[in-house]
Amino acid sequence: MIISDFSKTKDKLLFTPGPLTTAMIVKEAALVDLGSRDSAFISIVQQIRQKLLVLAHVESPNYEAVIIQGSGTFGIESTITSAIPDSGMLLNIINGAYGRRISQIARIHAIPLIELIYDENQLPDLKEIESLLIENPEITHIAVVHGETTTGLLNPIAEIGEIVSHYKKAFIVDAMSTFGAYDIDMKSLNISFLISSSNKCIEGIPGFSYVLAKRIELEKCKKNIRSLSLDLYDQWSGLNTNGQFRFTPPVQILLAFHEALIQLEREGGISARAKRYAENNALLIRGMEKTGFTLYLTPDVRSYIITSFLYPNHPKFSFEIFYSKLNEKVFVIYPGKLSKVDCFRIGNIGQLYPVDIQNLIDAVGKVLCEMNIISIEQ
Ligand SMILES: Cc1ncc(COP(=O)(O)O)c(C=O)c1O
Structure with missing residues (x-):
C-alpha cells in the first residue's frame, strides 16, 4: 500500500x-530560482501546455492551452469576459455557489445573461435547457460547473454538451475541481473552453489557472477585450509568439505543477x-x-x-x-x-x-x- x-x-x-x-517532490520542485525568460523555464511552460492538452484528449493547433496568473476565478473571469461578445448572450446553468459566481462575473462586465437556476442538490433539466435555446436564439454561449464544489454534485456535461453542439453554441465548462480526477475528452464532449487551476486534481500548489480552448473559439476572443490582464486572446498570443508570459509568471508554481504532471503520469x-x-x-x-x-x-x-x-x-x-x-x-x-x-x-x-x-x-x-x-x- x-x-x-x-x-x-x-x-x-x-x-x-x-x-x-501535495507530494514532497512537488513542493521541492518549487525551491529553485529561475528567470522568467530562461530557456529552461520557457521549455517547461511549453511542456505543461502540451501535457494539459493530452490529458483533455486534444492537441494543438485545433486546441490550445492558456495559463493565467492568479487563482481559478481569474481563469473563469478571463474566459467569460473574453469569449462572449457584446452582441452575444450567456446561458448560465446554476446549482451552486460557483455557478452563481459565473453570473456575478457576467453582471460586473455587463455581459448579456440568462440564468437557469436549480436547487443545490438538483441536476439541471435538459429539456428546459433545450427549450431556452429554442426560445432565445441570441444565446451564443452556455456555461456550467462540472463538479459543484459547493456540495460535491456532478453536473451532466456530456448530455449538456450534446444539446450545445446540436444548437451550434459554444460550451464553457468550469472543471476546476474535476480536471485530473475525471477523464474529460474535450472534443467528444463538445467543450469549447475548459477551466481549471494548479491546486486541484493535478495536485500542484496554488497560483495559476489554465484555460483549454478550441482554437476557433479562442480566435473569436480577439474582438472582445474587456480587461488587460485577463485578456485570454492576448495571453495566448503572447505565449505563442515567444513562449513568454506578458506579465510576471508564477515561476516556482509552474515548476511544481510540471513535477505534479510527471507524478500524475507515474501514478498511471x-x-x-x-x-x-x-x-x-x-x-x-x-x-x-x-x-x-x-x-x-x-x-x-x-x-x-x-x-x-x-x-x-x-x-x-x-x-x-x-x-x-x-x-x-x-x-x-x-x-x-x-x-x-x-x-x-x-x-x-x-x-x-x-x-x-x-x-x-x-x-x-x-x-x-x-x-x-x-x-x-x-
Ligand atoms: C468549481 C469551482 N469553480 C471555481 C472555483 C474558484 O477557484 P479559486 O478559489 O481558486 O478562485 C472553485 C474553488 O474551489 C471551484 O471549486
Whole structure:
C-alpha cells in the first residue's frame, strides 16, 4: 500500500477542495530560482501546455492551452469576459455557489445573461435547457460547473454538451475541481473552453489557472477585450509568439505543477487517480455513515471529489468545536457553503490515501466522544 508523504512532514492533512495536501517532490520542485525568460523555464511552460492538452484528449493547433496568473476565478473571469461578445448572450446553468459566481462575473462586465437556476442538490433539466435555446436564439454561449464544489454534485456535461453542439453554441465548462480526477475528452464532449487551476486534481500548489480552448473559439476572443490582464486572446498570443508570459509568471508554481504532471503520469494517469479518489470517497462515506453522519446529496448526483455531510441533530454538536478538535489532531476539514442546510464538507483529493481516510474516520469518532455526542468510539 502507498502511504502518504505525511509522515515526512509536520503538515496537517487537508481534506479540503484545494489547496490540497501535495507530494514532497512537488513542493521541492518549487525551491529553485529561475528567470522568467530562461530557456529552461520557457521549455517547461511549453511542456505543461502540451501535457494539459493530452490529458483533455486534444492537441494543438485545433486546441490550445492558456495559463493565467492568479487563482481559478481569474481563469473563469478571463474566459467569460473574453469569449462572449457584446452582441452575444450567456446561458448560465446554476446549482451552486460557483455557478452563481459565473453570473456575478457576467453582471460586473455587463455581459448579456440568462440564468437557469436549480436547487443545490438538483441536476439541471435538459429539456428546459433545450427549450431556452429554442426560445432565445441570441444565446451564443452556455456555461456550467462540472463538479459543484459547493456540495460535491456532478453536473451532466456530456448530455449538456450534446444539446450545445446540436444548437451550434459554444460550451464553457468550469472543471476546476474535476480536471485530473475525471477523464474529460474535450472534443467528444463538445467543450469549447475548459477551466481549471494548479491546486486541484493535478495536485500542484496554488497560483495559476489554465484555460483549454478550441482554437476557433479562442480566435473569436480577439474582438472582445474587456480587461488587460485577463485578456485570454492576448495571453495566448503572447505565449505563442515567444513562449513568454506578458506579465510576471508564477515561476516556482509552474515548476511544481510540471513535477505534479510527471507524478500524475507515474501514478498511471487520470484513470489511476480517479480510482484512488473514488476508493478514498467510498471509504470516507462508509466510515462517516457508520459514525452516524448523513449525506446531503443522493448517490446519483454525487462526485467522488468532496462530500457534504449534514450537521448531526444533537444539542452538543457545534461545527466550530468539531472543526478545531479535528484540526488539533492534524485533520483539516471544510465548512459548508449552503444557504438552506447546515452542512460541512470533506474532500478526499490530493495526496490522500485509504490509510489517511481511515485515520480521519478514527479521529472523527474520538472527537465525537470528546464532545459527548457518542459514548463509545464506533
Ligand atoms: C468549481 C469551482 N469553480 C471555481 C472555483 C474558484 O477557484 P479559486 O478559489 O481558486 O478562485 C472553485 C474553488 O474551489 C471551484 O471549486
